[in-house]
Amino acid sequence: MADIESSFEFSSSLTSSSLPPPRTRIFKIIVIGDSGVGKTCLTYRFCAGKFPDKTEATIGVDFREKVIEIDGEKIKVQLWDTAGQERFRKSMVQHYYRNVHAVVFVYDVTNAASFRSLPAWIEECRQHALGQEVPRILVGNKCDLRHAAQVSTDVAQQFADAHSMPLFETSAKNPYGNDDGSRNNSDHVEAIFMTVAHKLKSQKPLVLSQPPCGSGDTVTLRRQDEEDRESWGCGCWRS
Ligand SMILES: Nc1nc2c(ncn2[C@@H]2O[C@H](COP(=O)(O)OP(=O)(O)OP(=O)(O)O)[C@@H](O)[C@H]2O)c(=O)[nH]1
Numbered sequence: 001m002a003d004i005e006s007s008f009e010f011s012s013s014l015t016s017s018s019l020p021p022p023r024t025r026i027f028k029i030i031v032i033g034d035s036g037v038g039k040t041c042l043t044y045r046f047c048a049g050k051f052p053d054k055t056e057a058t059i060g061v062d063f064r065e066k067v068i069e070i071d072g073e074k075i076k077v078q079l080w081d082t083a084g085q086e087r088f089r090k091s092m093v094q095h096y097y098r099n100v101h102a103v104v105f106v107y108d109v110t111n112a113a114s115f116r117s118l119p120a121w122i123e124e125c126r127q128h129a130l131g132q133e134v135p136r137i138l139v140g141n142k143c144d145l146r147h148a149a150q151v152s153t154d155v156a157q158q159f160a161d162a163h164s165m166p167l168f169e170t171s172a173k174n175p176y177g178n179d180d181g182s183r184n185n186s187d188h189v190e191a192i193f194m195t196v197a198h199k200l201k202s203q204k205p206l207v208l209s210q211p212p213c214g215s216g217d218t219v220t221l222r223r224q225d226e227e228d229r230e231s232w233g234c235g236c237w238r239s
């Protein structure tokens with residue numbers, strides 16, 4: 001009996017010490033939209049936590065990463081900040097769309113033309129065979145310039161609904177205040193990307209995050225899945 005117990009202890013300690021270290025999952029999120037809408041500022045705001053002092057037109061693509069923790073799991077959010085100018089995108093476009101987990105479409109609320117361009121950006125995604133299961137969100141940026149807004153929330157919401165995307169209005173520069181000193185009610189940039197990451201985490205097959213033998217974490221994950229599904233119960237996400 002003693003032998004059996006000691007051999008059991010031996011094998012269980014072997015099992016735990018031979019477990020591979022937990023892998024950090026990477027979510028690739030591409031950010032697209034016209035030049036000047038604020039893609040670089042939004043991605044910088046999320047990853048560096050502040051508005052950049054100055055930006056120049058992106059050439060090709062810039063990568064920004066941030067490790068976040070959701071329900072005890074560390075996840076690497078990799079933002080692909082793409083160039084809006086056609087001449088700076090041409091050679092890179094194929095790479096943007098490879099193995100994408102989510103797409104963020106950005107327009108500038110003070111620039112109606114950037115909103116009218118959205119169908120062309122959606123069409124580009126379609127041409128690159130982006131699956132319907134890839135979540136997409138719509139972000140109206142520069143809400144701190146409310147007085148100069150050319151795109152109303154109503155119109156943007158209609159567009160978002162028609163394309164089954166959730167809409168977020170925000171400001172990379174000042175999420176809480178308008179440039180005239182009044183308050184705005186825009187979404188916080190961090191909250192927007194965290195919401196996307198939450199959605200992606202809940203979409204992945206449970207088995208990837210499941211411990212080899214335990215069942216406790218599985219239950220927690222299932223519950224989280226259901227919460228996420230409920231919070232997106234409007235059917236805004238394509239899944
Ligand atoms: N007021 C205000 N200005 C912003 C905001 N976000 C970006 N900007 C300004 O808009 C300009 C363009 O911002 P970028 O982030 O470089 O734009 P982009 O979409 O990356 O442009 P491309 O790289 O050419 O595609 C810059 O002058 C920013 O300072 C914002 O939320 N509010």
Ligand SMILES: [Mg+2]
Nearest residue numbers: 039040057058
């Ligand atoms: Mg840029």
